[in-house]
Amino acid sequence: MKAFTVVTSKIAPLDRPNVDTDAIIPKQYLKSIRRTGFGPFLFDDWRYQDPGDLQIDPATRRINPDFVLNQPAHQGAQILIARDNFGCGSSREHAVWALDDYGFRAVIAPSFADIFFSNCFKNGVLPVVLKPEEVQALFEGVAKNPDAQFTIDLPAQQIKLPCGNTFSFEIDAGRKHNMVEGLDEIGTTLQKADAIRAYEARRAQQAPWLFAS
Amino acid sequence: MSRNDPPKTLYEKIWDDHLVEDLGGGLSLLYIDRHLVHEVTSPQAFDGLRLNHRQPWRLAANLAVPDHNVPTVDRALGIKDPISRAQLEALDANCAEFGITKFELMDRRQGIVHVIGPEQGATLPGMTVVCGDSHTATHGAFGALAFGIGTSEVEHALATQTLVMAKAKTMLIRVNGPVGPGVTAKDITLAIIGRIGTAGGTGHVIEYAGEAIEDLSMEGRMTLCNMAIEGGARAGLVAVDDKTMAYVKGRPFAPKPEHWDAAVAYWSTLKSDPGASFDKVVEIDATSIQPQVSWGTSPEMVLPVSAAVPNPAAEADPVKRSGMEKALKYMGLEAGTPIAQIAIDKVFIGSCTNSRIEDIRAAAAVVKGKKKADSVKLAMVVPGSGLVKEQAEAEGLDKVFLDAGFEWREPGCSMCLAMNADRLEPGERCASTSNRNFEGRQGAGGRTHLVSPAMAAAAGVAGHFVDVRTLS
Structure with a gap:
């Protein structure tokens, strides 16, 4: 997994609550058996005016000029902000893969749905929870100056605003460590193989039916 | 529990029994008993195993079935869409290569992963159950800690039989008193989401309790827990009781006779202790719950059938108000319209929420001797598994639907998420037993x-x- 330490970028504002993973990446793209290439289909129903699927070249489709990510001012943003309960619904990790492939390194919202939140940490995309009034301040800051640069400093657990103010955010120490180091979680867990085998031996005594086949 | 142990919630008991190691920093390594696999969220996980020269940790813990992408008609002709077909072929090849048990598309046991797990006895009380699908919450009906995971976690579960987890908070939803006639598990679960909101359970595991929940059949409890995720909770739980054990007994993957008594003794402990404390408690009066209909684009936008479409202007919170306005525009609805006056174009009866035999019976009882309205273009019934389909046909329910002009299909996820050919066209309005x-x-x-x-x-x-x- 790629590491996340400090990212400085402008912000793209998606002013909606309850952005679900069906909206982030619609079902027709889930037929892909690859992990990459989902960026052009991020927010597909909102981004394009005509229907798409894996067999249609996105370059040939009609762009919806009203959708915020299509506006010239927000091109190149690596940070997305949205309202409450971002990433709700389906567990599809394709939603995080699409955000990552599009170029977003972080999403900031007042709250995230649990599975999406967990999926982000497996892919080096940082979900940052701020207070609603702080998220509101970011929306207002972007509205005033779309080119304003913000810095997310994960080791310091801070967001630095262009005016010099900072917002602090909370994160589990374990998740932060894995993200800053860019650790391979499976490799790390497999170092605990003996502990897993010991658990299985213990459990097979207590609940033998679980290991009967 | 010995006299000095503090009382524990059901969630805490299952958690403690699966804890391999506390990793520090708020994370724990949790053992996974059952891993259900389907075609959509697994191919990249199997690729990951290959890339890193890893093997599944414990083959017997896994059970695979194709469901999301499968056609519900003319199945013997194969899958027309080459991309869908490739995804099913990838599941076939991956399960064959790694030695994972899989039900084939044409197997009578094939069906929606959350229907076949319990049906086969692959879901047992007290287990940890995971699947790359958010509706894994369904299996919590058995007093199993069951939750949806992303593809990276699918790979992690395959390779290590564990997951790295942060412990959730606990939430008790007590539904007091019996529900009235005509009110189902679906109405209870929708009413709960309407009350707590789609983020109400975020960060929590919900335990459902109270007379209305005890009264539910196992199938009703599956419908209830299925939509815990729509209330924001990754998992829902119902305590184990006699109904749970009676449902499990004799199923193909259930404990063999020599282990049955020990299993029942353990399962009987799977309830929250008296005095156990929850981080949140919600009390709901079951007698106040009416049949529910959602009106918007989030499951929390739901009302009793007797209500009218709400007016965003009456909402004080500007973020919520704007969300309601967007929803009404998308849904093509006017504020103030009585819900009972909303005309529909299609009917979908199916999905992991409502495709079990009791669901099919309930729908058939309403349809029997009647006809589909001419204005309804399509009414389709998609049973949750081949075995549910066989049972319904043995009871003559397929004939009831066909006589009424409804279609009777092959099992799969179908129009719940429209990955196969079953879908709504732009602007079409559907009465759907699904979850989103x-x-x-x-x-x-x-x-x-x-x-x-x-x-x-x-x-x-x-x-x-x-x-x-x-209705008469």
Whole structure:
């Protein structure tokens, strides 16, 4: 997994609550058996005016000029902000893969749905929870100056605003460590193989039916 | 529990029994007993195993079935869409290569992963159950800690039989008193989401309790727990009781006779201790719950069938108000319209929420001797598994639907998420027994109203929503 330490970028504002993973990446793209290439289909129903699927070249489709990510001012943003309960619904990790492939390194919202939140940490995309009034301040800051640069400093657990103010955010120490180091979680867990085998031996005594086949 | 142990919630008991190691920093390594696999969220995980030269940790813990992408008609002809076909072939090849048990598309046991797990006894009380699908919450009906995971976690579970987890908070939802006639598990679960909101359970595991929950059949409890995720909770739980054990007994993957008594003794402890404390408690009066119909583009946008479409102008919170306005625009609805006057174009009876035999029976009871309204273009019934389909046909329920002009299909996820050919066209309005009314969920531009099987069937007959309690 790629590491996340400090990212400085402008912000793209998606002013909606309850952005679900069906909206982030619609079902027709889930037929892909690859992990990459989902960026052009991020927010597909909102981004394009005509229907798409894996067999249609996105370059040939009609762009919806009203959708915020299509506006010239927000091109190149690596940070997305949205309202409450971002990433709700389906567990599809394709939603995080699409955000990552599009170029977003972080999403900031007042709250995230649990599975999406967990999926982000497996892919080096940082979900940052701020207070609603702080998220509101970011929306207002972007509205005033779309080119304003913000810095997310994960080791310091801070967001630095262009005016010099900072917002602090909370994160589990374990998740932060894995993200800053860019650790391979499976490799790390497999170092605990003996502990897993010991658990299985213990459990097979207590609940033998679980290991009967 | 010895006298000095503090009382524990059901969640804490299952958690403690699966803890391999506390990793520090708020994370723990949790053992996974059962891993259910389907074609959509697994191919990249198997690729990951290959890339890193890893093997599944414990083959017997896994059970695979194709469901999301499968056709519900003319199955013997194969899958027309080459991309869908490739995804099913990838599941075949991956399961064959790694030695994972899989039910084939043409196997009579094939069906929706959350229907076949319990049906086969692969889901057992006290287990940790995971699947790359958010509706894994369904299996919590058995007092199992069951939750959806992403593909990276699918790979992690395959390779290590564990997951790295942060412990959740606990939430008790007590539904007091019995529900009235015509009110189903679907109505209870929708009413709960309407009350707590789609983020109400975020960060929590919900335990459902109270007389209305105890009264539910195992199938009803599956419907209830299925939608815990729509209330924001990754998992829902119901305590184990005699109904749970009776349901499990004798199923193919259930404990063999030599282990049965020990299993029952352990399962009997799987309930929250008296005095156990929860981080949040919600009390709901069951007698106040009416048949529910969702009106918007989030499952929390739901009301009793007797209500009218709400007016955003009456909402004080500007973020919520704007969300309501967007939802009404997408749904093509006017504030103040009585829900019972909303006309529908299609009916979908199916999905991991409502495709079990009791659901099919409830819908058939409403349809029997009646006809689909002419204004309804399509009413389809998609059983949750081949075995559910066989049972329904043995009871003659397929004939009831066919006589009424409804279609009787092959099992799969179908129009719940419209990955196969079953979908809404732009602007079409559907009475659906599924679980999500998000924009585009059942097809781009499609408009979904979430209801119980009986309510969906009744809407198919009337052409608009009706209160099932008023039917003769």
